[in-house]
Amino acid sequence: xxxxxxxxxxxxxxxxxxxxxxxxxxxxxxxxxxxxxISALIIPGGESTTMAKLAHxxxxxxxxxxxxxxxxxxxxxxxxxxxxxxxxxxxKEGGQDLIGGLNxxxxxxxxxxxxxxxxxELAVPDLAAxxxxxxxxxxxxxxxxxxxxxxxEVEILADIRVPSKKSIAEKxxxxxxxxxxxxxxKVIVAVKQGNLLATAFHPELTADTxxxxxxxxxxxxxxxxxxxxxxxxxxxxxxxxxxxxxx
Ligand SMILES: NC(=O)CC[C@H](N)C(=O)O
Numbered sequence: 233x234x235x236x237x238x239x240x241x242x243x244x245x246x247x248x249x250x251x252x253x254x255x256x257x258x259x260x261x262x263x264x265x266x267x268x269x270i271s272a273l274i275i276p277g278g279e280s281t282t283m284a285k286l287a288h289x290x291x292x293x294x295x296x297x298x299x300x301x302x303x304x305x306x307x308x309x310x311x312x313x314x315x316x317x318x319x320x321x322x323x324k325e326g327g328q329d330l331i332g333g334l335n336x337x338x339x340x341x342x343x344x345x346x347x348x349x350x351x352x353e354l355a356v357p358d359l360a361a362x363x364x365x366x367x368x369x370x371x372x373x374x375x376x377x378x379x380x381x382x383x384x385e386v387e388i389l390a391d392i393r394v395p396s397k398k399s400i401a402e403k404x405x406x407x408x409x410x411x412x413x414x415x416x417x418k419v420i421v422a423v424k425q426g427n428l429l430a431t432a433f434h435p436e437l438t439a440d441t442x443x444x445x446x447x448x449x450x451x452x453x454x455x456x457x458x459x460x461x462x463x464x465x466x467x468x469x470x471x472x473x474x475x476x477x478x479x
Contacts (some may be wrong), residue, residue: 233451236261236270238296241288242311246436256404263294272305275312275331277374277434280320282338283311284328292326293329300333305427305454307447314338314377315429321380324477334428335383336406341433342378342419343394349374353446354390354421356442362449363442368442371421371433377419378432390422390431 235251237244239260248258259270260335267273273296287293299318300306308421318332322340349372356369369390382388396417421432427450435443 233448233455234259235268235274235448236266236450237274237276238283238312240278240290240292241283242276243309243436244274244276246434247276247309249273250436250441251448253441254444254448255331263290263452264292267295267336269292269443271308271455272447273299273355274447275306275308275315276436277310277312280311280430281324281328283315284330288329289351292342293331296331297333297395300331303427303454305429305447305450306333307429307431307450308334309436310374310376310434313379313432314340316428316430319381320377331397334423334425334430335386336379336423336425336430337381338377339380340377340403341375342380343373343376346375351377352392354392356390357420357447358387358389359442360478363445365442367438368434369442370438371431371435372437373421373433376432379430382420382423383404383425385425388422388426389419393417393419394419424450449455 233256235258235259237247237258239262251258261267277466314320315331317330317336317338318334319337320330320340321337342452349371351370353368354371355367359369360367379407394416423430423453429447429450431443
């Protein structure tokens with residue numbers, strides 16, 4: 233299985249190291265032609281505007297969009313999630329190009345600036361069901377995005393409670409009032425849509441490799457599905473033997 237890691241900018245080395253721990257060699261991808269040599273791609277965290285500029289410079293967008301359209305497994309982490317989303321808000325002036333494919337609207341810096349980066353324990357029932365281990369996962373959020381809207385075909389794998397904008401305003405009026413249950417809302421931080429996986433946090437920065445092994449399972453399931461459909465195709469084009477009577 234050949235797994236590529238987009239290596240224009242950001243934490244691609246850390247993803248390659250995490251894959252290595254699982255016995256898989258990650259291939260650094262910088263050129264469009266290299267995408268033909270891999271069966272899956274990881275788009276790392278970093279800075280999505282800069283990454284988009286570099287992707288433009290290397291004329292990567294058409295090939296990346298084709299890769300997603302072909303249904304090959306792609307996992308975007310943080311800036312990679314922004315890249316994969318159909319729509320992004322909170323962009324720099326002039327916006328930025330996205331690969332798209334994931335039916336989500338993402339807010340680029342939902343949690344605030346770099347100094348508002350944080351770690352949080354996330355409930356991850358689907359991940360734990362597939363990969364074992366604890367029911368929670370420690371997410372590292374670095375100037376992280378969040379998914380603020382997702383289409384019906386998007387499976388939510390993790391979300392996080394945040395104070396609602398309304399409750400922040402209320403708190404200013406009655407600072408010492410006990411927090412009400414409805415003063416929190418949830419935003420989505422990990423999703424799966426078909427062969428697309430996206431996380432707002434950075435699994436490549438923790439020792440817990442379950443998100444990497446989860447993605448590798450998606451890759452091998454896709455490879456298996458492809459080889460079965462190739463076998464079916466082979467069978468279909470096999471000329472059927474006709475036993476002709478001998479006169
Ligand atoms: N750690 C990250 O990848 C941060 C992404 C950042 N919010 C952006 O706009 O690109």
